[in-house]
């Protein structure tokens with residue numbers, strides 16, 4: 001595959017583009033805060049001054065942006081993707097957004113002759129650094145096939161899920177489940193502690209049983225310490241809960257557990273914890289400031 005464009009160098013975009021560089025891809029990067037490109041340049045990337053400039057230069061461009069507003073802005077605003085997209089140009093949006101946002105982007109790009117694939121990912125900062133993401137792609141199958149060498153560097157497994165929107169929906173279902181689990185886990189840690197048990201032993205017990213999972217294992221020890229270094233920012237997890245609840249509305253699916261979890265993430269945001277890891281929702285229980 002030729003030179004790859006990469007838009008958005010946050011926690012995930014930086015790790016993913018660094019990974020592409022270390023596997024020998026030529027990468028042209030852009031980030032709204034341009035200074036964030038410097039570290040990538042030190043590792044061999046070149047910089048595009050605007051999203052449009054990146055699209056003009058590269059046949060394939062990947063985006064990894066915070067939320068629907070950011071994903072739309074980078075495509076539709078001045079100097080955005082649409083100004084240079086057209087026949088022979090391919091756009092892969094790996095941001096976590098809702099199906100409606102993804103469809104809007106897809107329609108705009110394909111109506112100008114470009115190809116579009118949505119490809120949100122499951123897996124956080126460390127899996128992004130290690131090339132161990134799970135890729136949930138949907139849209140143009142030919143573009144999916146062409147992108148597989150890139151996905152094989154970024155991830156451990158790629159799924160092609162059919163029409164645009166299915167990747168976004170799958171990602172939201174997964175993150176809705178993850179966010180609810182994180183709330184139950186936080187309550188468990190606090191309940192153990194307040195009822196006189198050693199939370200560290202709770203972690204050992206959980207890890208040996210049927211609900212053992214990498215998230216509890218990785219995040220539990222630092223949660224007990226009250227440390228939440230951002231891998232998956234809480235504000236993004238709350239965005240995903242909100243979008244998943246909207247998907248539940250559309251499909252008349254009652255989700256009382258997810259709704260309660262969303263309230264806890266909103267509470268955490270109101271406590272100023274949005275930029276910390278999503279495990280900081282623990283503070284809403286640990287500090288006695290829960291939503292109920």
Ligand SMILES: NC(=O)C1=CN([C@@H]2O[C@H](COP(=O)(O)OP(=O)(O)OC[C@H]3O[C@@H](n4cnc5c(N)ncnc54)[C@H](OP(=O)(O)O)[C@@H]3O)[C@@H](O)[C@H]2O)C=CC1
Nearest residue numbers: 008009010011012032033065066070096124125231232236
């Ligand atoms: N972190 C994680 O564990 C995972 C995150 N995701 C998803 O990946 C996406 C990126 O996440 P992450 O890297 O953690 O997020 P960060 O908050 O670290 O980075 C967000 C990126 O979006 C850019 N951005 C925000 N608003 C705008 C805008 N209006 N116009 C242009 N660029 C904008 C930021 O630019 P600037 O530097 O200028 O602020 C930055 O490059 C999100 O959709 C998230 O839900 C998916 C899986 C795991």
Ligand SMILES: O=CC(=O)O
Nearest residue numbers: 121122123124232
């Ligand atoms: O979206 C977050 C993740 O860990 O996956």
